[in-house]
Amino acid sequence: MQIKGNTFIVTGGGSGLGLSAARELLRLEANVVVIDLKDDGKSFFKGQEKNVLFVQANVTSEEEISKAIQQAIDKFGGNIRGVVNCGGIFSVGKIVDQNGKPLDLESFKFTINVNLVGTFNVCRLVAAQMVKQKPLEEGNASFIIYKIFRPIYD
């Protein structure tokens, strides 16, 4: 796929895996929309504002992600060709602890909501934009890298 000149969304792009993915896409001369809950990572893209749009948004929010996609279209045009889902949280816990206490259900639900529901939310909203776009001449319409983060409870 032609990366240069096309637009890609990276969630969790302010840190770790997402930051690396965003940097690699920029190296390949893409336009990159970085979506992150926190704005700490914005400074990593200083001086690259022409090709980077940093949007502070929560992957679990339909409203915030829809707005971010619209901002991407306003800045780079309607050529979103990919999304890399790295926005998420790391969560580890035993299903039952040494004292027989079961894992807190709310913390399990929170992890599932961010890592699974949030990832799906971004995919479905970006996909709805992608299907409106003209396929590239080379034939590849777009790609979605959908990561399902499995909480480890062992």
Ligand SMILES: NC(=O)c1ccc[n+]([C@@H]2O[C@H](COP(=O)([O-])OP(=O)(O)OC[C@H]3O[C@@H](n4cnc5c(N)ncnc54)[C@H](O)[C@@H]3O)[C@@H](O)[C@H]2O)c1
């Ligand atoms: N690094 C690894 O080797 C590895 C391996 C397996 C799974 N993972 C999972 O991949 C994900 C990313 O890992 P990482 O190492 O880059 O973590 P990281 O903490 O460095 O980066 C995650 C980013 O996602 C953002 N984020 C968190 N919740 C968000 C939300 N609701 N909406 C938008 N952004 C949100 C954070 O602000 C952060 O910038 C995590 O869920 C992690 O558990 C990482």
